[in-house]
Amino acid sequence: MENNAIMRGDILHKGAEASLIHGFWFGKEVIFKQRTPKKYRIEPIDKQIRLARTLNEARALIKVKNYGLNVPQVFEIDISTSTIVMKYIEGKRLKDLISVFDDDKKNKIFYEIGKFIAKLHQNGHIHGDITTSNIIITSNEEVFLIDFGLHEYSDSIEDKSVDLHLFKRVLISSHGSDFDQCFKAFIKGYLSDYDLISSDEGKYIVKNISSIESRGRYVKQEERK
Amino acid sequence: MIDMVARDAGLSHPGGPKIEKLAEKSNNYISLPYVVKGMDLSFSGLYTAARNLIESSEFGIKFELEDVAYSLQETSFSMLTEVTERALAHTKKSEVLLTGGVAANKRLQEMIKNICEDHGTRYEVVPQRFAGDNGVMIAWTGILRFKSEGEFDLSQTNIRPKERMDNISIPWRN
Numbered sequence: 277m278e279n280n281a282i283m284r285g286d287i288l289h290k291g292a293e294a295s296l297i298h299g300f301w302f303g304k305e306v307i308f309k310q311r312t313p314k315k316y317r318i319e320p321i322d323k324q325i326r327l328a329r330t331l332n333e334a335r336a337l338i339k340v341k342n343y344g345l346n347v348p349q350v351f352e353i354d355i356s357t358s359t360i361v362m363k364y365i366e367g368k369r370l371k372d373l374i375s376v377f378d379d380d381k382k383n384k385i386f387y388e389i390g391k392f393i394a395k396l397h398q399n400g401h402i403h404g405d406i407t408t409s410n411i412i413i414t415s416n417e418e419v420f421l422i423d424f425g426l427h428e429y430s431d432s433i434e435d436k437s438v439d440l441h442l443f444k445r446v447l448i449s450s451h452g453s454d455f456d457q458c459f460k461a462f463i464k465g466y467l468s469d470y471d472l473i474s475s476d477e478g479k480y481i482v483k484n485i486s487s488i489e490s491r492g493r494y495v496k497q498e499e500r501k
Numbered sequence: 502m503i504d505m506v507a508r509d510a511g512l513s514h515p516g517g518p519k520i521e522k523l524a525e526k527s528n529n530y531i532s533l534p535y536v537v538k539g540m541d542l543s544f545s546g547l548y549t550a551a552r553n554l555i556e557s558s559e560f561g562i563k564f565e566l567e568d569v570a571y572s573l574q575e576t577s578f579s580m581l582t583e584v585t586e587r588a589l590a591h592t593k594k595s596e597v598l599l600t601g602g603v604a605a606n607k608r609l610q611e612m613i614k615n616i617c618e619d620h621g622t623r624y625e626v627v628p629q630r631f632a633g634d635n636g637v638m639i640a641w642t643g644i645l646r647f648k649s650e651g652e653f654d655l656s657q658t659n660i661r662p663k664e665r666m667d668n669i670s671i672p673w674r675n
Contacts, residue, residue: 292583292590309528316612316645317579322529325579404538438538445540450592 284308293329293425301351301361311358311425326358329425332430334360336427338400341397345392346420365420371408374451374458382454383461388419390465393443396421397436397481398473402428406443408450433477437484440466444485502544503603505663506551506573510566515633516596520570521606531564535667540588542580575610589620596623597639605632632654649673 281302288307289296297308311326334353337360341347348362367416370385377385389411396403403410404426412420428435443462463482470478507516531554534546551573555565586599597617603609604626617624626632647673 290590293589316615317529318528318575320532320534321575321579325531325535407591437610438541442538442541 280334305364307359307364309360330358330360332427333424336424340401346418348422365412367412368415369409370411371414373413374454386458386461387465390462391469392419394466394469400429400431402430402435402439403499404428406439407446433481433484436481437488441488442483502548505548510555517602523567523570524574527567527569531568531570531572533576535580537580537583540584547576578609578612582616585613586616590621599626602632606627645673652675
């Protein structure tokens with residue numbers, strides 16, 4: 277192996293859990309996603325979490341890619357440093373685009389995201405952390421989903437509802453003024469894709485969101501059912 | 502949750518500080534369920550696992566209570582700290598204020614302070630005397646209940662530590 281085959285460049289993003297380092301891997305433009313040790317937690321927990329999430333994420337990315345969904349391709353996994361080498365996705369985070377999008381664009385993109393998540397759920401995958409930071413939009417408006425660190429396998433309506441509920445909460449707290457429109461388009465897209473396979477399950481999943489909300493803590497009296 | 506484990510271990514109220522004291526004596530970690538979903542935490546599996554460890558002596562295996570306390574604190578506080586850090590990374594907020602009963606715990610304070618330093622965020626914690634159970638709040642609830650439902654016989658009043666907030670009827674509202 278040549279020395280220059282693998283090259284690490286700048287840190288693009290320092291997230292809560294991992295650092296994303298830009299670089300090259302045998303001629304391909306890649307991201308090194310490295311889960312760094314956390315000082316606040318004791319070593320057994322730290323090791324266990326970094327190992328489990330690195331493996332879990334890499335496996336999930338590989339599987340989901342096989343359904344033809346847009347996720348980064350995995351090239352290499354290094355357990356000793358809990359690093360995944362994956363394809364670099366050129367684009368912008370949805371979080372930074374919402375305020376720039378006009379109404380038509382918002383409807384279109386969130387409808388697409390809905391369809392994307394529906395496909396994921398139909399195949400038994402729960403993303404676990406659907407946020408506007410974890411969705412990348414490319415220049416030709418393709419939707420990419422990243423960060424599968426909290427991914428789980430499940431076919432249960434409850435788990436799928438929780439996944440949607442988390443996204444709803446993110447939209448309310450971070451993009452309140454756009455929430456109504458975006459979430460409506462998202463659910464529409466979600467149901468449109470779910471309906472293709474099983475006509476009722478998608479509806480149950482969406483319906484179940486309000487049940488989850490009413491179970492949470494600090495629910496306002498008037499919103500309780 | 503920590504209070505519930507303390508109660509199962511036969512410790513008197515308030516259990517939190519007693520668990521904290523016990524935990525200080527141990528550094529023997531027993532693996533416990535760690536469940537984080539996005540920004541949400543689930544403690545039910547963790548609680549059951551801790552209770553099983555406490556009750557395990559019935560099956561001939563004895564775990565030291567201080568090890569259980571240590572493992573319980575490390576696991577649950579790591580979960581709390583992880584989501585706090587994720588929230589900081591996502592929202593870029595500039596301040597974290599630790600409140601509630603568990604804010605009195607020195608180990609949790611240390612963990613939250615640590616991530617605040619990493620992110621250049623201001624860290625504050627409520628003074629110890631505001632971190633405990635709030636007597637005035639409880640008394641006021643008692644007054645409201647008395648005004649709407651009248652007197653209760655002492656034998657009719659139950660201690661239900663596992664009652665859920667959303668299952669309590671509030672007769673003085675609607």
